[in-house]
Amino acid sequence: MPSTRVDLDPGELPDHAARLLDDGHRLALVAAHHDDPGTIRVVYLFVQGPPDTRTELHVRLDARTPAVPTLARLSFPAGRFEREMRDLHGIVPLDHPLPHRLVRHPHWPRGWYPMRPDAGPPPEFGTPEGPFPFLTVEGPGVYEIPVGPVHAGLIEPGHFRFSVVGETILKLKARLWYVHKGIEKLFEGREPAQALALTERISGDTAVGHALAYCLAVEDATGVQVPLRARRARALLLELERVHNHVTDLGALCNDVGHGILNAHAWRIRERLLRLNHTVTGHRLLRGGVVLGGANLRALPEHAELAAVRADIRDLVDLALGHPTVRDRFTGTAILSAQAAHDLGCLGYVARASGLPTDARHAHPFHDLGDLLTTRVLDTGDVLARFRIRALEADDSLTLIDHLTTELPTGPRVADPAPPPHPTRRSGVGITEGWRGTITTRIELAPDGLLSRVKIADPSFFNWPALPIALADTIVPDFPLTNKSFNLSYAGNDL
Amino acid sequence: MNLTGTAAVAAQVGLVTAGAPWLAGLMRQVRARLEGRAGPGIGQPWRDLRKQLRKQPVTATGTGPAFRTAPLVLVATALVVTALVPLASTRTPVSGHADLIVVVALLALGTVALALAGLDTGTAFGGMGASREMTVAALVEPTLLMSVFALSIPAGSTNLADIVSGAVHDPGRLATPTGLLAAVALLAVTVAETGRLPVDNPSTHLELTMIHEAMVLEYSGPDLALIELGAQLRLTVLLGLLAALFTPWGITTGTGWAALALALVLLAAKVALLGSVLAAAEVFLAKIRLFRVPELLAGASELAIARAGFAAGLGWAVTVALVLVLVAFAALTGRSARMLLGPPPEPATPVRFGASVWLPLLAGLLACAALGITTAPLADLLAAAASIGGH
Numbered sequence: 083m084p085s086t087r088v089d090l091d092p093g094e095l096p097d098h099a100a101r102l103l104d105d106g107h108r109l110a111l112v113a114a115h116h117d118d119p120g121t122i123r124v125v126y127l128f129v130q131g132p133p134d135t136r137t138e139l140h141v142r143l144d145a146r147t148p149a150v151p152t153l154a155r156l157s158f159p160a161g162r163f164e165r166e167m168r169d170l171h172g173i174v175p176l177d178h179p180l181p182h183r184l185v186r187h188p189h190w191p192r193g194w195y196p197m198r199p200d201a202g203p204p205p206e207f208g209t210p211e212g213p214f215p216f217l218t219v220e221g222p223g224v225y226e227i228p229v230g231p232v233h234a235g236l237i238e239p240g241h242f243r244f245s246v247v248g249e250t251i252l253k254l255k256a257r258l259w260y261v262h263k264g265i266e267k268l269f270e271g272r273e274p275a276q277a278l279a280l281t282e283r284i285s286g287d288t289a290v291g292h293a294l295a296y297c298l299a300v301e302d303a304t305g306v307q308v309p310l311r312a313r314r315a316r317a318l319l320l321e322l323e324r325v326h327n328h329v330t331d332l333g334a335l336c337n338d339v340g341h342g343i344l345n346a347h348a349w350r351i352r353e354r355l356l357r358l359n360h361t362v363t364g365h366r367l368l369r370g371g372v373v374l375g376g377a378n379l380r381a382l383p384e385h386a387e388l389a390a391v392r393a394d395i396r397d398l399v400d401l402a403l404g405h406p407t408v409r410d411r412f413t414g415t416a417i418l419s420a421q422a423a424h425d426l427g428c429l430g431y432v433a434r435a436s437g438l439p440t441d442a443r444h445a446h447p448f449h450d451l452g453d454l455l456t457t458r459v460l461d462t463g464d465v466l467a468r469f470r471i472r473a474l475e476a477d478d479s480l481t482l483i484d485h486l487t488t489e490l491p492t493g494p495r496v497a498d499p500a501p502p503p504h505p506t507r508r509s510g511v512g513i514t515e516g517w518r519g520t521i522t523t524r525i526e527l528a529p530d531g532l533l534s535r536v537k538i539a540d541p542s543f544f545n546w547p548a549l550p551i552a553l554a555d556t557i558v559p560d561f562p563l564t565n566k567s568f569n570l571s572y573a574g575n576d577l
Numbered sequence: 578m579n580l581t582g583t584a585a586v587a588a589q590v591g592l593v594t595a596g597a598p599w600l601a602g603l604m605r606q607v608r609a610r611l612e613g614r615a616g617p618g619i620g621q622p623w624r625d626l627r628k629q630l631r632k633q634p635v636t637a638t639g640t641g642p643a644f645r646t647a648p649l650v651l652v653a654t655a656l657v658v659t660a661l662v663p664l665a666s667t668r669t670p671v672s673g674h675a676d677l678i679v680v681v682a683l684l685a686l687g688t689v690a691l692a693l694a695g696l697d698t699g700t701a702f703g704g705m706g707a708s709r710e711m712t713v714a715a716l717v718e719p720t721l722l723m724s725v726f727a728l729s730i731p732a733g734s735t736n737l738a739d740i741v742s743g744a745v746h747d748p749g750r751l752a753t754p755t756g757l758l759a760a761v762a763l764l765a766v767t768v769a770e771t772g773r774l775p776v777d778n779p780s781t782h783l784e785l786t787m788i789h790e791a792m793v794l795e796y797s798g799p800d801l802a803l804i805e806l807g808a809q810l811r812l813t814v815l816l817g818l819l820a821a822l823f824t825p826w827g828i829t830t831g832t833g834w835a836a837l838a839l840a841l842v843l844l845a846a847k848v849a850l851l852g853s854v855l856a857a858a859e860v861f862l863a864k865i866r867l868f869r870v871p872e873l874l875a876g877a878s879e880l881a882i883a884r885a886g887f888a889a890g891l892g893w894a895v896t897v898a899l900v901l902v903l904v905a906f907a908a909l910t911g912r913s914a915r916m917l918l919g920p921p922p923e924p925a926t927p928v929r930f931g932a933s934v935w936l937p938l939l940a941g942l943l944a945c946a947a948l949g950i951t952t953a954p955l956a957d958l959l960a961a962a963a964s965i966g967g968h
Contacts, residue, residue: 227701227785234794235782249867338786340778340864346612407775407863558705559867562783 085127085136085511092141092150095126099153099160102128102137108427109153110513110522112163113537114171116199122148122173125537126160127511127524131445136511148173155179159427159544170197185259185576188214196264204264219245219252227558231260238572242561249557254550258572265577269536274300274525275374277533281523282369285540285574289365290316290323291516292538292574293372295523298448298512299536303527305507306375311490313449315377318486321479322383323368324517326355328476329395331569335469336402338563339411344402351394358383358391382487392480399473412466416564418552419463426548429541430519432568435471436463442515454485463552468567518542518571540574581832585666588841593659593817596845597809598622600816603849604856605780611860626806632798640697640795647694648800651807654687659810663738664817665840666829667745672738677725680737680818681718684770684811688714691804695792702784706791709867713776713788716874717769723881724762728822730888737821744825751823758884760823765877767819771812773855775865776873786864813848816855820847 090098103109107128115123126139141150152175154161164175165184172195175181189207190196196204216226224247231239239260245253265284269277281296282289294316301308308316333348356366361381363371371378402408418428420437433440434457441457458474460467509526519541528534549568556564602619609616636645661675661683669675688710695707725735731750732740744750769776772789781787784794793804821828827843829836865873886895 225701225704227705229701229785233782234784336863338783340774340781340862342608342780343612343860346614350613405863407865410869411863411866557867559786561785 085138087138087140089140089142092143095139095141096151096153096156098139099126099128100156102139103156106130107135107137109157109160109163110511110520111524111537111539112160112167113524113535114167114173114197115526115535116145116171116197119199120145122171124150124167124173125524126153127522129446129513129522131442132447134446138511143173149176150174151176152178157427158425158547162543162547169195171195172198182214183211185262186211187259187262196262197267201267214257216243216255217245217253221247223247224252231257240572244558244561246558249559251553251556251558251561254553254561256546256550258546259576261572261576263573263577266536266538269525269533272533274304274527274531274533277536278372278374279369281538284538284577285542285571286367287327288323288516288518288521288540288571288574289367289369290319290372291514291518291521292523292540293369294320294448295512295514295516295521295538296525296536297372297374298514299510299523299525300374300512302510302512303507303525304510308375308448310449312376314486314489315379316372317449317451318379318483318490319363319368319371319377320514320516321482321486322355322359322362324479325391325476325483326352326359327517328472328479329355329398331472331566332395332398332402332469332476334566334569335412335465335563336408338566339408341402341405341408344398344408347394347398351391351398354387354391354394358387379490382490383483385484385487388480388484388487392477395473395476395480399470402469409466411560411563412469413464414462415465415560416552416556416567417463418548420461422551423463423548426551427544428519428548429544430515430517431468431471431475432519432545432548434459435467437461440520442513442520446513446520448514451482454482465563465567516541518569518574519545538574538577540571540577542570542572542575545570546575579668579670579832581829581834581837582666582669582672585829585837585840586660586669586671588837589665589844590656590659592841592845593664593810593813594656594806596848597806597813598626600813600848600852601809604852607853607856608860611857622805622809626802629797629802629805630799634798634800636800637698637795639699643690643693643697644795645800647690647697648796648803648807650690651687652803652810654683654690655807655810655814658683659814661737662814662818662821663741663828664814664821664844666837667738667742668830668832669738673736675737677729677735677737677740678722681721681725684815685714685718687807687811688770691789691792698795700795702787702791702794706788706794709788710792713769713870713874716871716878717766720762720874720878720881721766721770723878723885724759724766727881727885727888728759730885737818741821741825741828742830744822745828745830748826751825753887756823758880758887760819762877762880762884763819763822765873765880767812767815768855769870769874771808771815773812774859774862776870778864812852816848816851817844820844820851 088098107130110127110129112127113125115125117123122143122145124141124143126141128137128139129135143150148171150164150173152161152164154164154175161178161180162184164178165182167173168175169183169186188210191205191208192211194205195201224245227244227246229242229244231241241257243255243257244251265280268280278293278296281292284292329348329352333345333352336348337345359368360366362379362383363369364380418432418436423433423436423438428436428438429440437459439457439459443451443455444457456478458471458478460471509524512523514521521541522539524537525533526535545568549565549570553561553564599619599622601622605621606616606619658680661671661680663669663672663675692707692710695703697703728740729735732743734740750756772779777788778786779789781790784791789808793801796804824847827840829840883895883899
């Protein structure tokens with residue numbers, strides 16, 4: 083899918099961006115590129131669909147004093163991308179309304195920007211960059227509860243600061259970014275095929291989503307046409323990933339309200355699905371299924387197995403929603419309004435549970451699923467809606483898998499066409515609807531065909547700010563349930 | 578002083594102490610099996626205790642005596658309660674002190690010691706857990722005391738040994754509405770007091786939802802072992818008390834050795850059965866929202882009040898009151914259902930405020946005023962309670 087490229091001076095950027103946003107585009111990612119020692123090129127990718135439209139704004143900056151006019155007042159995600167870019171590249175967003183550090187670890191040495199070409203190996207931790215101030219809420223009876231970044235269970239690290247009165251949350255500040263791994267830097271200078279394994283490990287539960295977005299980007303850059311059979315196989319893998327993750331969440335949500343038996347059954351169903359994944363791709367989390375130019379299936383799911391899993395999931399959902407206490411705990415808990423979800427740029431099931439019909443399978447299709455694709459939308463925006471949307475989507479995914487299985491020949495080993503020796507465009511964008519939401523990956527190739535820059539935007543990057551908004555006026559003991567209903571990735575957020 | 582009585586106390590304390598971790602293990606295992614999991618086996622709590630007791634004691638910096646003494650106070654109060662309650666025999670050297678109010682107060686002492694320890698750590702979780710625990714305790718204690726008074730009325734004493742031996746000799750007491758209501762109310766209190774579903778979730782790892790566990794997050798090693806043992810003892814002794822009060826069969830009232838041995842075996846069997854039933858019931862429950870806990874315990878409290886009414890010989894009054902409540906509730910439901918769900922009324926049919934409306938209203942208000950001034954049925958109940966209090 084070719085995209086329109088517009089080269090701009092920094093001063094022209096806000097007007098262009100405002101026009102695109104008014105036009106219904108959303109900002110999918112912002113990436114900085116150090117083309118040569120003197121200049122930094124910042125790419126703003128705006129997308130809209132259907133019909134699939136992609137517009138790139140390229141802005142060149144002087145590398146000695148890199149600064150861009152801020153877009154934070156036009157789009158909330160833009161403000162976050164700018165803060166990320168400042169922390170990793172040292173590009174200053176001028177007049178930013180919220181200029182705190184975002185990605186930066188407090189112990190990184192001052193003036194060290196890991197994504198710059200001259201950054202070198204990770205240095206020793208230096209003195210802290212000063213405290214990270216939390217807004218203090220004042221008033222009679224207000225107190226603070228600090229939680230994390232080390233938690234009691236097997237959860238990724240995040241620090242949460244609750245300001246509460248009694249048990250009611252007045253304000254929550256989530257401080258994430260404890261897991262920076264330098265993944266985008268690791269891509270640089272690698273062969274595109276060699277880097278595929280890295281994309282499958284960006285967020286362990288989203289192997290297919292990230293690998294597919296990356297493959298689509300590379301194929302976009304090199305002009306490779308993927309055969310229909312492989313596209314179907316990829317769509318099948320994407321839905322297999324959605325089902326097993328949604329089932330896990332359905333069980334975990336029941337577990338968080340103390341109804342452990344449904345979690346035990348969810349794990350049983352999940353195990354069944356993981357074994358199915360293993361027969362299909364040879365890996366329980368579907369790694370190795372998507373390859374550059376094609377897909378690699380060892381076997382196809384059987385209809386009877388899919389039907390049995392579908393019946394199991396329906397039983398689980400009926401039992402959960404039929405339980406008065408479980409239903410009571412879910413209903414009306416942590417409501418995210420459609421307006422807030424829209425303003426924050428939420429994606430995936432979080433957005434769809436709040437009434438926003440975002441779905442990259444519909445807006446940016448790599449394979450036409452036709453009438454089979456239904457984008458489910460619920461409008462209550464509470465934990466119940468986020469539970470039900472997962473149940474509906476898991477069911478829909480099984481329908482899609484069942485249908486795609488009939489279209490694929492048995493036992494396909496889909497051939498990988500060799501990429502053409504001379505890349506045609508040298509940059510490409512891949513957009514997929516991973517199970518958490520829309521994943522956008524943009525790559526650039528050097529003239530020798532090696533990767534020069536890979537930028538990944540996981541849906542969690544867009545959805546994390548929605549969690550504190552939804553939690554206002556919720557009680558503290560409902561936080562873990564709400565957090566699970568969002569189930570955002572820390573690893574995918576902090577690359 | 579009788580030898581079997583002393584032996585009964587010693588055996589009872591030994592059995593409960595040794596059996597408490599096994600009971601916890603049994604309950605977890607029952608739950609695991611019912612959920613289709615293998616489970617770690619019923620010996621796991623004992624293995625955990627052994628592991629923790631071997632560890633180096635660590636105390637959080639800045640904590641004072643409250644933090645250090647709480648585990649000991651918790652276990653000590655639980656052990657004293659274990660010695661006092663007539664689980665195996667009603668004729669022991671301490672049965673004269675086995676007062677229900679003493680038992681309730683000892684349990685509350687343990688709870689308060691833990692809450693103080695939670696506050697002493699100075700962490701947000703300790704304070705949060707202590708605050709939640711005290712909220713629950715404030716709802717539990719009145720219910721517990723109300724149950725105590727209701728149970729004491731037929732026996733004419735708050736002494737547990739008297740209540741139990743009275744029930745052994747007159748089992749008919751247990752089949753009354755009093756007995757059933759008391760059983761339900763005490764069960765609800767046991768669940769809340771020992772931090773089980775649906776009030777608290779003992780197996781959660783989510784620190785923000787915890788009640789009991791949040792208070793003890795800072796404990797480790799031998800102190801944690803004591804806390805866990807204390808919690809297991811309280812659960813065991815409360816279940817034992819439930820069994821003794823409502824299924825007193827087998828508890829010896831004499832001095833025979835064989836009867837004592839049988840009583841101990843039956844005690845173990847009854848508590849294990851009760852624990853398994855509770856664990857099995859938990860499989861079907863979910864944890865209620867924290868702000869719903871008062872509703873659950875207020876329900877238990879109302880049951881206790883109704884039961885006290887029956888026990889005071891005012892069964893007719895309570896029955897009439899319950900029927901009236903039902904009628905009022907049905908009328909309210911009918912009216913509001915029509916208002917909320919029915920078709921919209923024809924426009925402009927004004928409600929006439931005639932005699933048929935204000936006469937019942939006035940009568941009701943007068944009745945309420947008369948009740949408030951004379952407290953006629955309540956006076957007997959209060960007098961009965963006062964006479965028990967004064968022995």
